[in-house]
Amino acid sequence: MIVKQVTVRVENREGKLKEVMDILAEENINVEAISMADTVTRLILPNPEQVAEILRKHKYEVELTDVLRVKVPSRAGALANMLVDIAKEKINLEYMYAFATGSGDEMIIRPSDVERTNELLSEYN
DSSP states (O other), X not given: OEEEEEEEEOOSSTXXXXXXXXXXXXXTOOOOEEEEETTEEXXXXXXXXXXXXXXXXXXXXXXXXXXXXXXXXXXXXXXXXHHHHHHHTTOOEEEEEEEEETTEEEEEEEESOHHHHHHHTGGGO
16 A cells, blocks of 8 residues: 655754654654654654644654555565565565554555555555
8 A cells, every 4th residue: 555654854863853753742643653764764654744744844854755555464474475576576675664553564665666566565455
């Protein structure tokens, strides 16, 4: 399933990520998934367009990006099989991160071709 991801630039210093989380908490926004590396924080949450505007009002640099949210069976080899399907189509994965929900394991992936990969992985959603 194609979803919008909020990418926010956050200084890599103590307390800076907490400031972003405090802003979201004040707005009663739940973070469903998060990935952080250096100054890049990627968020999956409800109403990403609204969240982007809120963070921009607080002077954060924000981008909205289409990514895929994919349910991955929690069994050995499931991720490998999914990656084989993507590789066969010569689609590059720019990045990915995983998280668990009450109903199973999920991945966020940013492929070079979001639409085509979404079609390929439709069996996973």
